[in-house]
Amino acid sequence: MSSADTGIARLVPPFMVFIRHGQTDWNAEGRMQGRRDIPLNDTGRIQARRNGAALRDYFADKGIDKNGLSYFVSPLSRAVETMELICGELGVEADTCQRDERLLEITFGAWEGYTIPELAERTPELAAARKADKWGFVPPEGESYRMLSSRIDAWLATLTRPSVVISHGGVMRVLQGRLRSLPNQDIPGLDIPQDRMLVWTGSEVDWV
Template sequence: MPVSSSPRLFFLRHGETDWNVEGRLQGRRDVPLNPEGRAQAARAGRTLRKLLASAGLVPQDVAFQCSPLSRTRETLAIARRELGLPAEGGDLDDRLVEFTFGRWEGLTWPEVCASDPGLARAREADKWNFTPPGGESYAQLAERLAPWLAEQRQPSVVVSHGGVARALMRMIGGLREERAPTADIWQGRVLVFSGQRFDWR
């Protein structure tokens, strides 16, 4: 399934939120960064500065693209400041928004298991294709991202979410469907997609 070619993408997951700390399913809920999340965004920005330099790029050479949720927009603003750029800048793209957990958003996984034990077991059995009630599956997320990925023509900094990162790992890097939904996704680091490979920095 990996795409045949793709420009280099420097992917930043948004920094930490209080819901991340509490283990709550955020999905499309607009939860802000906490102080640690802002520190992580700055750290990712400093790493990004080094990565761009090592690739022979300056910040003006790359596009900046972002999910419209506030936690990603603030992460982008902080990272841009670390690059010596104005905080404002970059294109918001609804296709980069996190997938939705539907009625499960705001719950912890133990709460989901208690309220919907059958559906929780079904998701554990096939995380890639399972659709939460009123939500979206990883497979549907990948379908949403496919046109966006096909449009990429230049190196880009992409600030988005854990689910989007996992879908791109499948779409670009060929990670298996059963592996992609459980791949580790870090905050405060940069995920570099180059060719048909990906690597955390």
């Protein structure tokens, strides 16, 4: 059985800041976004600027050189715009940020665009199966959290430098679970704020 299935192995990257993209209209409506390229709304832009300013102040307080880190972003536009707003607050050139497809959101396949109540009406048996096993359930034409975790584990294993990462809620759940050594079944229910940053110090998780 792989470490992604057991949840026992702990991947320990160097210092890292993880920021979820700002809010979109679909986030506000509770719709499953996945790979659908939904833009930020005005609230999301405020959240991104807030996180950029908070990161700037955090770096200044801790004496961290913003130019000494690697920057990574999901290629979806809501993550890219969040990155651009954050870089503007930091005073970092946005073109230094590497787009990495491994940081794409978990895909919900044919379910993208629907809310959970809508899916419960359209496909009640599948909605019940998802509720019973959010970790292993694969939506029609989609991806499970187990599958996502394999992708993120492979990406984490490549990190060799302190990094800032701008990505998505599903990715943030898996990353939290890995860094905190949580049981797999707990990962899909983790909190995924859009107005705070996850900071991994190398030994513990903090929120800024």
